[in-house]
Amino acid sequence: METTEGSRELHLTMSNEDYLECLVRIEEEEQAVEGVRSVDVASRLNVSKASVNKAVAALKAQGLVEQSHYGKILLTDRGREIGTAVWYRHRLLRTFLTRELGVDYDRADEEACMMEHALSEDTMARWLEYLERQGVALGS
Numbered sequence: 125m126e127t128t129e130g131s132r133e134l135h136l137t138m139s140n141e142d143y144l145e146c147l148v149r150i151e152e153e154e155q156a157v158e159g160v161r162s163v164d165v166a167s168r169l170n171v172s173k174a175s176v177n178k179a180v181a182a183l184k185a186q187g188l189v190e191q192s193h194y195g196k197i198l199l200t201d202r203g204r205e206i207g208t209a210v211w212y213r214h215r216l217l218r219t220f221l222t223r224e225l226g227v228d229y230d231r232a233d234e235e236a237c238m239m240e241h242a243l244s245e246d247t248m249a250r251w252l253e254y255l256e257r258q259g260v261a262l263g264s
Contacts, residue, residue: 134186136206138241142169143179144188144207145214147199159196213240213248216255223260 136144146168150160162176169176180197183189188203199207214236221232243251 134188136186140179140183140186140188141206141210141241142237143176143183144199144203145210146207147189147197148204148207148211151199151204156196159191159198161196162194165197210240213243216248216252219260220251220255224258 143165146165147160150156150164150168154160154164162173162180165171166173166176180189180191183203184191188200188206190198190200214233217236217239218229218232221227221236222229227235
């Protein structure tokens with residue numbers, strides 16, 4: 125999945141990508157196979173539940189999530205694909221910043237979040253190839 129181009133096709137905002145990434149992370153960390161609660165997303169992203177509901181409505185309209193009336197949020201295959209790709213980019217960037225440049229973890233995590241939305245697929249692919257040649261393993 126080409127995250128940047130795919131997100132642009134869907135006119136996803138950085139915030140939309142962050143919600144998808146968050147949903148993927150919660151699914152993975154909590155084995156939430158039956159969906160993710162809005163309150164957990166709100167807590168993780170430090171936003172209001174109303175903000176989550178608004179974002180979910182937008183993502184639902186794009187076919188990226190499903191949610192019955194105030195039920196748990198379920199990623200569609202396309203939503204999971206984009207969210208997983210964003211989370212992968214985030215980890216790659218954070219790993220590079222911490223291991224190769226010695227940036228503090230919290231700062232690297234914050235800056236990776238900003239960078240993950242901006243780099244083209246071509247640049248990211250080249251960076252990944254470079255890091256692999258250098259023996260840099262992807263962090264979690």
